[in-house]
Structure formats: structure tokens, C-alpha cells
Amino acid sequence: MIEATNVTRYFGDKAAVAGVSFSVGKGEVLGFLGPNGAGKSTTMRMITGFLPLSGGRIAIGGCDIAEKPVEAKRLFGYLPENAPAYQDMSVAGFLDFSASIRGLSGKARSEAIARAVKLCHLEKVMHQSIDTLSKGYHHRVCFAQAILHDPPVLILDEPTDGLDPNQKHEMRELIREMGKSKAIIVSTHILEEVEAICTRVIIIDRGELVFNGTPQQLKEKAPHGDRVLVTLLQVAADDVRAALEKLPQVRLVETVKQENNKLTLAIHPSGRADDFALTVKRLLDERKWEFCELHTQSGKLDEVFRCLTTSDSTGRKEGAA
Ligand SMILES: Nc1ncnc2c1ncn2[C@@H]1O[C@H](COP(=O)(O)OP(=O)(O)OP(=O)(O)O)[C@@H](O)[C@H]1O
Numbered sequence: 001m002i003e004a005t006n007v008t009r010y011f012g013d014k015a016a017v018a019g020v021s022f023s024v025g026k027g028e029v030l031g032f033l034g035p036n037g038a039g040k041s042t043t044m045r046m047i048t049g050f051l052p053l054s055g056g057r058i059a060i061g062g063c064d065i066a067e068k069p070v071e072a073k074r075l076f077g078y079l080p081e082n083a084p085a086y087q088d089m090s091v092a093g094f095l096d097f098s099a100s101i102r103g104l105s106g107k108a109r110s111e112a113i114a115r116a117v118k119l120c121h122l123e124k125v126m127h128q129s130i131d132t133l134s135k136g137y138h139h140r141v142c143f144a145q146a147i148l149h150d151p152p153v154l155i156l157d158e159p160t161d162g163l164d165p166n167q168k169h170e171m172r173e174l175i176r177e178m179g180k181s182k183a184i185i186v187s188t189h190i191l192e193e194v195e196a197i198c199t200r201v202i203i204i205d206r207g208e209l210v211f212n213g214t215p216q217q218l219k220e221k222a223p224h225g226d227r228v229l230v231t232l233l234q235v236a237a238d239d240v241r242a243a244l245e246k247l248p249q250v251r252l253v254e255t256v257k258q259e260n261n262k263l264t265l266a267i268h269p270s271g272r273a274d275d276f277a278l279t280v281k282r283l284l285d286e287r288k289w290e291f292c293e294l295h296t297q298s299g300k301l302d303e304v305f306r307c308l309t310t311s312d313s314t315g316r317k318e319g320a321a
Contacts, residue, residue, distance in 0.1 A: 001026055001061055001075075001153050001183035002047065008055035009042050016042045018207040019056065024200075026152065029179035031198035031215070032187040035309045039207040040187045041081070044157055047185070048078050060153055076153035077146035081161065081187075087131035091122055091141050094130060098145045116144040119174065136167035143174070154184045160193060172197050191301040194218075205309040221304045228277045229256065230284070231264045231293040241265070243283060249276055262292075 002024040009017040017039040024030045034040050045051035047058055049065045049072065058065045063072035086094055095116065099109045117123060120140040125133060130141060139159070146154065159175065160168040175184060176197050186198065194201050195215050203211040203218075211218060220226075232240060237258060244253045244267055251270040255263070269276045277296045284291055 002185065003059040004043075004047065004056070005058075006056035007043065007046060007053060007058060009039075009046060009051065010054045015054075015207050017046070017204070020204060020207070020209050021056075022202050022209065022212055024153075024183045024185055026183050027180060028200055029175060029184045029186060029198045031194040031201040032185055032204075033189075033191075033194065033201060033305065034204040038204045038309070040204065041157070043204070044155060044185075044187055048076070048155055049073060074149070075151055076155055077149070077151040079143055079146045079154070079156045079159055081157040088129060090127050090129050091133070092126045094141065095144060095148065099148050102149045104149065112148050112150065115150070116148050119147065119178075120144040121170070136163050136170075139163060139167070139171065143171070147178070152182055154178065154182055156184065156186045158188055159186060160188070160190065168193075191305060194301060203305070203308055210308045215301070218304050219298060219301055221307070222298075222300055226269065226276075227297050228267045228269075228280050229264065229293070229295055229297055230267065230280060230291055231262055232284070233290045233292055234261045235263055235289050237263050240289060243287065244280070247279060247283065249279065264293075266297075 004023065005021050007017055007020045008015060020039075020043060022030070032040055032043070042051065046053050047060075047065065049069045053066065060072040061075040063075065065072045086097070089097065092113075095113045096109070099112055102112075104112050117126065120143055122137070122140060122144055125137050125141075130138065133141065139162075143156075143159070146156075154175075156175065160171050163171060172193065175186065178184065179197065179199065186193070188194065198215055200213065201211065201215055201218055202209060211221075237255070240263065241253050241255075244250055244265070249269045250267060252268040254266040254268070256266050257264040267276075267280055277294060281294055284294075
């Protein structure tokens with residue numbers, strides 16, 4: 001549904017986005033990540049047709065955003081960062097106005113509003129003026145506005161920014177649910193959000209694509225990867241380490257801590273290690289080595305993010321007014 005090919009944008013002689021290509025299909029929620037100044041907003045603004053491309057092509061549902069902007073814009077709903085809404089309007093009035101701009105009238109308009117209100121749980125605040133809403137409700141009103149015309153594509157810029165944990169949870173549920181039947185791009189800084197809602201993730205750094213894969217593939221790139229941590233009591237450290245190192249799946253055994261007759265080891269398997277903790281436990285049981293803790297620790301997304309991205313942008317928008 002979204003096809004970005006070699007997308008490039010220069011500001012002066014500086015490439016803010018340099019030859020980025022990716023696609024998003026129906027049923028996918030694509031997490032769009034990158035450090036400050038990496039080029040996320042610039043890319044989002046090009047996808048939504050607010051900023052012309054210096055090079056490359058963006059097509060939404062087959063419509064080129066530069067050649068057929070009206071057709072392409074009909075196919076997506078956009079929730080910008082700090083989404084604006086008319087503050088002095090009531091929620092009902094704002095949604096009615098937004099639906100009319102989308103060209104909806106009569107029964108189609110009332111049905112579209114009812115559907116968006118239901119999905120975003122806005123029933124209670126329909127007659128409240130927008131400037132009196134909590135941030136969470138304000139966000140939901142803007143989200144409802146973005147889905148009024150039931151577009152097959154959603155573009156969401158930091159959709160949970162500033163929401164409290166309950167509101168975040170609700171918004172993520174909504175995105176996950178919609179992701180089953182739509183193509184969604186979510187730009188976010190929050191790595192736990194990627195695990196919670198995204199089926200795929202791309203990372204850009206200094207305008208270039210540095211990762212495109214599933215959240216699991218991203219985690220597998222963590223410098224530590226999955227590992228088993230075990231704390232043993234009153235054991236001879238060298239014997240335990242030697243026995244563990246002989247296990248066929250073991251790549252590395254590290255001593256994390258050794259004090260007061262307690263020894264904590266990190267055991268790194270080679271490749272994926274679904275039953276690896278069980279293999280380690282069997283060995284400890286066989287040797288009758290007592291332990292008080294044994295658990296698997298997954299690779300951490302933030303570790304991979306730090307490894308893949310190196311931007312030290314000041315966030316200054318050079319040349320900007
Ligand atoms: N209008 C502009 N004029 C000049 N440079 C710009 C303009 N807009 C963005 N830039 C530059 O392009 C680069 C990418 O900026 P962009 O806002 O796309 O990053 P971002 O990944 O969205 O960052 P953040 O997470 O901080 O919002 C930055 O170096 C920025 O200074």
C-alpha cells in the first residue's frame with residue numbers, strides 16, 4: 001500500500017533523507033525509528049505530500065504522491081505530531097466538519113462519524129468543547145478525525161506521545177486492531193511500543209536506512225542476544241564454567257558476579273536458544289549444583305538501537321525559518 005523508492009530530500013546541500021526505500025503492505029504495522037534529527041519527520045512529510053521530494057518516488061495504493069496527490073491523499077489518514085484541532089468546537093461539531101471536508105454527506109457522514117466515535121470511545125465527550133478535553137481525549141479526537149473516511153493507510157506520528165500509561169495502552173490496542181486490515185506507519189521514539197504493536201520496523205540514521213526487519217530480528221542483533229543468567233551457591237567456579245563450556249550450544253560463559261559463595265554466570269548460546277535454559281538446568285541438576293536463580297534474558301531493543309544509530313544531531317533545523 002505504501003511504496004517508497006530511493007526517497008531523497010535535500011535542504012541546501014545537506015541530504016536530510018538519502019535514498020531510503022521501504023514498503024508497507026495491508027496487515028502490517030511498520031515502526032519508524034531513528035534518533036533525533038535522523039530524518040523521520042522529513043520522510044513522514046514527504047509521504048503525506050506536505051514536502052516535495054528531491055529524488056525518488058512515493059506511491060500510496062499505486063498513486064504517486066507527486067503526480068496524483070488528490071487520489072493518494074484520499075487513501076490515507078494522518079495523525080501528525082501534536083495534532084491540531086479547532087479548540088472552540090465541540091467534538092461532534094469538529095468531526096462533522098472534518099467529515100464534510102472529506103466529502104462525506106447524509107447517511108454516509110453520520111455512519112462514518114458513529115464508527116469513528118465508537119472505535120475511539122468518544123461517546124462521553126461528544127458535546128464537550130475541544131479545549132476542555134484531557135490530552136488523551138484530545139488525541140483520540142484527532143485519531144477519530146484521521147480514520148473518518150476509513151482509509152486503507154494510516155500514518156501516525158508519535159501517536160502515544162504525552163499520554164498516560166492507560167491511554168497509551170488503549171491507543172496501542174486501537175492501532176494493533178486497525179493494523180489487521182490496514183497498512184500503518186507509526187513513527188515513535190518508544191522502543192517498547194515497537195514490541196507492543198509493530199509487525200516490522202525500520203530504523204533510519206542520518207537520513208539512511210540502517211535496519212529493516214521484524215522486532216524479533218532487531219532483538220537478535222543485540223550485542224548480548226538472548227542469554228541465560230544463573231546464580232549458583234557454594235560451587236567451584238572453574239568446574240561449573242568448564243562443564244557449561246562443553247555444552248554443544250554454548251558460545252560463551254561469562255562471570256557476572258562472584259561473592260559470598262554466590263556465583264552468577266551469563267551463558268550465551270549460539271543462534272536462537274528456545275530450550276537453552278532447560279539444557280542448562282538439566283546439567284546443574286545432574287551435577288547436583290545448587291542454584292537460587294536461573295532465567296533467560298532477551299536481547300534488548302535499546303542496546304541494538306544504540307549500536308545501529310550514531311547520530312549526534314543537535315536537532316537544529318538549519319535554514320529553517
Ligand atoms: N526545513 C528545514 N530546513 C533545513 N533543514 C531541515 C528542515 N527540516 C529538517 N531539517 C534537517 O533535516 C534533518 C532531519 O530532520 P527531521 O526533523 O526529519 O528529523 P527527525 O528524525 O524527525 O527528528 P526528531 O526525532 O527530533 O523529530 C535534521 O538535520 C534537520 O535539521
